[in-house]
Amino acid sequence: GRVSLLEPDVRLRNCGIIINDLTESDSGSYQLRVNGLKNGRENGLTFPQKVNISVKGLTQKPTVGIPPLTEGQQTTLSCTAPGLCSGSDPEITWTWRGAGEKDSHITATITAVETSVTRRRSLTLTFNPSAEHHGTNVTCKVRFTNDVTTEETETLIVTYMKKPVISGNTAVKEGDVLRLTCSGDSFPPSRVTWTKLYFNENLQIKNVLHDVSGAATLLISNVTAECSGQYVCTAEQRITNVTTAAEVTVTCK
Incomplete structure (x- = not known):
């Protein structure tokens, strides 16, 4: 269920595929085979060309967007998952940590910016910054299928008096x-x-x-x-x- 044709109508001669939720085990050699019927019997053709696919571990980090922060002025932080995802929705979690404090987890609804094939997944966090937020760390963690995770941490700079x-x-x-x-x-x-x-x-x-x-x-x-x-x-x-x-x-x- 992770593989699908980019163009379902094979009469258009586009046999491109998309593989969702890639894992390192998807690495290997791929060939195209077209199956059909000839004289009422199953027949097919395997094309000789091969393509070698190497899937590496995730090294990209989420993109955290932080506008200028001023005490008392409502603002919105954004976290965008790396890559153009076309598979399962990842889980995106905000974690807030102040000096000497325990982690505080914040979750919200994922928003998606869609194209014809892929989507960028992002999560926004709206809050009112204060002097107490200055110098604290906020972490965005993204967890994909098969427990593949990546995260990015930013320090909040708040203008206050x-x-x-x-x-x-x-x-x-x-x-x-x-x-x-x-x-x-x-x-x-x-x-x-x-x-x-x-x-x-x-x-x-x-x-x-x-x-x-x-x-x-x-x-x-x-x-x-x-x-x-x-x-x-x-x-x-x-x-x-x-x-x-x-x-x-x-x-x-």
Whole structure:
């Protein structure tokens, strides 16, 4: 049942065949034989030409399509089985694995893009990416008839930005050192700046140490009472920025 004529009407003299669900055991020598009747008796002709077929093990991998991923924006991943399959539908499975997590299997309906003879089998996965998905691995596994399998793994890169976090002591005494660090968790890393609010107007602060990408430390030595007030940390990424503020209080010794 795995072999069929490409053109069922033999009067068209096309004896091409298609063999579905190939295995390595299908390797060998093939000849064409035409059977018929002559004078009411079975007769036939075996053509002398031979063709040697060598079937190798599957080395191709599925094609995984991943568009740019942004947190909160629904997206669709695609996995296409290798080759132009004309036999049984393969089983396609998505496996999701985060850092230190167990595998999570996801299955869905296979979609097919058909031609007159063959079909490409693919499976899509629709989800809403988040910061937690960034850096996780997704694997597409394809299992054909006779337990022939192949898989491809890709790492997800998600663009995201979380609200920056301020750490440090906001209550200091005159003459002490004010040290506040603002860290912005984002990808790609955001540019972090400090400003001080003066009468509803933000003024850029110059004495800022950029410790690492995505973080900045505000450092003021020998603080005075004038240093009291609201300090705003801004994390900027492309056309998006997120702010958080801290109220600093300077008291007399």
